[in-house]
Amino acid sequence: MMNTFFVYKINSGAVFGDQGRRQTVTYLKAGPLTVKRTMPNIIVCELPRKQLKELKAPNPADFKPGDKIKAADILQAGDLVKVSGLSKGRGFAGVMKRYGFHGVGGRTHGQSDRQRHPGSIGMRTTPGRLWKGKRMAGHYGVETMTIKNLKVVSFDETTNILTVAGTVPGSRNGLLTLTKI
Incomplete structure (x- = not known):
């Protein structure tokens, strides 16, 4: 099964855990992906905002155009994920x-x-240039950043909102790649 999904960052907040400790969380919109076409080892998906993205799939023959890929099929509470996205400029x-x-x-x-x-930026005649x-x-800014080992706190299947412990790169409504570890 696939282990990568595309999400949009909503905002950050805080929740209180089981032991009463405050924990910083990030809310992510994990809408369903629609399969547009399949290629060897790759499927092309349409995101909720009409963007096309490619995903590596171990078995693309399992998918056909029009299929919906939901985050609930890949992720559940307690999973560890890594999140990649563009940092703020x-x-x-x-x-x-x-x-x-x-x-x-x-x-x-x-x-x-x-x-x-x-301060000083170089040396003398040798090397006579900057390293x-x-x-x-x-x-x-505007660089691809990856944050690893974030824990999925909860996932609401009705609203497709995923809650991840910690902060993720990028601004609100930014596209992120979420990979299950």
Whole structure:
């Protein structure tokens, strides 16, 4: 059977567990996927918002166009999942926000304008250039992030709302790939 499903992020919240502990959860909309066509090892599904996505299937012959794939067939409360999606975009960010640099020196000792700068970025004549991958200011966010070992807290089959313990990447209404571990 398949172990991957596409969901939309609704929002985050908190629930109280059996022992009265507060737990951060994320609510996900796991609407049924409609099979559009099958190919060797892949099925093409239509999401509730009219998007087409491909899913790897161990046995695509089990599906035919028009079939509905429900999250309840794949997931149940207590399962461990990994969630992948695009992180929120933060635009052009400096090294302090992007990488957590501490800035150059202190606020005193002649440092009048260097508080948020990266400091020295290279060496001398040798190598005479910057190393590849040097951490500098630039575009931050909009990267594929994967959060592993999240527990499915509950699943409501009437509303197709899935509750996962913890936070997941992306903004509200963002598309996520949920894979059962």
